[in-house]
Amino acid sequence: MSKEMVQSSTAEKIDWARNLAVADLLPKQYRDKPGNLLMAAEYADSLGISRMNALTSIHIVEGKPTASADLIAGLVRRAGHKLRVSGNDTEAVAQIIRADDPEYTYEVRWDIKRAQVAGLAGKNVWKNYPAAMLRSRAITEVARMGASDCLLGIIYTAEEMGATVDQTGAVVEARQTTTADDVLAAPEPVESEPEVVEAEVVEDDPVETPDAPAKATTAQVAQIKRGVTANAIGNEAAKAMLQRVTGRDDATTANLTGDEATAILAELAAFEGPAAASADTARAAIGATA
Numbered sequence: 079m080s081k082e083m084v085q086s087s088t089a090e091k092i093d094w095a096r097n098l099a100v101a102d103l104l105p106k107q108y109r110d111k112p113g114n115l116l117m118a119a120e121y122a123d124s125l126g127i128s129r130m131n132a133l134t135s136i137h138i139v140e141g142k143p144t145a146s147a148d149l150i151a152g153l154v155r156r157a158g159h160k161l162r163v164s165g166n167d168t169e170a171v172a173q174i175i176r177a178d179d180p181e182y183t184y185e186v187r188w189d190i191k192r193a194q195v196a197g198l199a200g201k202n203v204w205k206n207y208p209a210a211m212l213r214s215r216a217i218t219e220v221a222r223m224g225a226s227d228c229l230l231g232i233i234y235t236a237e238e239m240g241a242t243v244d245q246t247g248a249v250v251e252a253r254q255t256t257t258a259d260d261v262l263a264a265p266e267p268v269e270s271e272p273e274v275v276e277a278e279v280v281e282d283d284p285v286e287t288p289d290a291p292a293k294a295t296t297a298q299v300a301q302i303k304r305g306v307t308a309n310a311i312g313n314e315a316a317k318a319m320l321q322r323v324t325g326r327d328d329a330t331t332a333n334l335t336g337d338e339a340t341a342i343l344a345e346l347a348a349f350e351g352p353a354a355a356s357a358d359t360a361r362a363a364i365g366a367t368a
Contacts, residue, residue, distance in 0.1 A: 091116060091119060092112070092116065094115075094119070095112035095113070095115040095116040095119065096112045098112075098115055099111060099112040099115055104133065105133065105134070105137075105248060105249070106249070107137060107138055107249055108133060114138050115133075117138060117143070118132045118133055118136050118138065118143070119132060121136055121143050121232065122136070124230055125153065125230060125232070127149070131149070134146075134248075135148065135149035136149070136232070137235075137236040137241070137247075137248065137249045139236050139239045139240070139241050139249065139312070140239075142239065142309060142311075143232050144232065144234050144235050144236040144238070144239050144241075145229070145232045145233075145234075145235065146235060146236075146246070146247040146248075147213065147214035147217045147218055147235055147247055148247070150217060150218055150221050150229060150232075150233075150235075151163070151217050151221070153221075153228045153229060154174060154221050154225045154228050156228070157177070157225065157227075157228040158177035159174055159175065159176045159177050159224070159225050159228070160173075160174065160175040160177075161173070161174050161217070161220075161221075162174075162175075163213060163216065163217060165209060165212055165213055165216065166209055167208045167209045167212075168189060168190050168208070168212075169187065169188070169189040169190070169212065170187070170188050170189075170209070170212035170213045170215070170216040171185065171186070171187050171216060172185070172186050172213075172216035172217045172219070172220040173185045173220065174220050174221065174223075174224035174225055176224060176225065184220050184223050184224030184225075185220065186216050186219040186220040186223065187216065188212045188215040188216045188219070189212070190208065190212075193208075193211070193212070193215075195327065196314065196317070196318070197314070198211070198314070201242075203237075203242070203243060203244065203245060206245070207245035210245045210246075211237070211245075214235060214237065214247060215238070218233070218234065218235050218238065219318075219322070221233070226348065231348065233348070234311075234315050235247055236248075236249045238312065238314060238315045238318065239311065239312040239314075239315050240312030240313055240314055240315065241312075291335040291336065291337065292335060292336045293333075293334070293335060293336065294331070294334040294335060294336050294338065294339035295336065295339070298334075298336065298339035298340070298343065299331045299334070299339065301343060302331060302334075302339060302342055302343060302346065303331070305343065305346035305347075306346070309346065319342065319345060320334075320342065323338065323341045323342050323345055324338045324341075324342075
């Protein structure tokens, strides 16, 4: 745990955030925003990293903290697990071997074809820095798969949450606000992303038989949408979550089974990180003394 934060009172933390907020060397998301600074510092405290590390590696996207791929990799390795990453401009492979389960290897592979299907390859940062983007996606996905307990709820990068980033993962522009219905309903055709439309507009599902799995209930779908909105999960991140949990590229709330919906709700529950309470307390303190 960060010594500087442990030894500081709440008043001292607030004073630190207000004084630092005027620095023009800060990332844009923290400049003149002491509340954001304090929130990042609280997450630094919970993760056991320094404040400066938090300011360069934790990015707040619409109130939701995200971590750089390098920070996620560092947390996994600090916990004693082996993380191996290899790749180039066309493919990246990340593997985790847990210290408590050395006989099994978690592996994730990201390539340009997968990026195209996800509607990512056309973005400028993906065109200019494909190796960095593929590496980032592979690291964060394998970490969620094999070592989510190390991440304490900060399990996505800013880019996965829909923000525009540079090659280091730093936020250049926050994502546009979307609703749960926009994120999870079957998408309308989008001219700039024909791959995604092609994969998801198909509605010709097989005729149900007595052996077919039961569909998700209306209540389950509504709960998923509320969870996405409450956790400020971006469009691409929500799609990726549905595809990863179900194992289907065409997964939307319109065709989930009951078992898949249950698994997705369990995934959403993991977004309640242990730092949330302290962050809320700190934000309330700033409001009380402003």
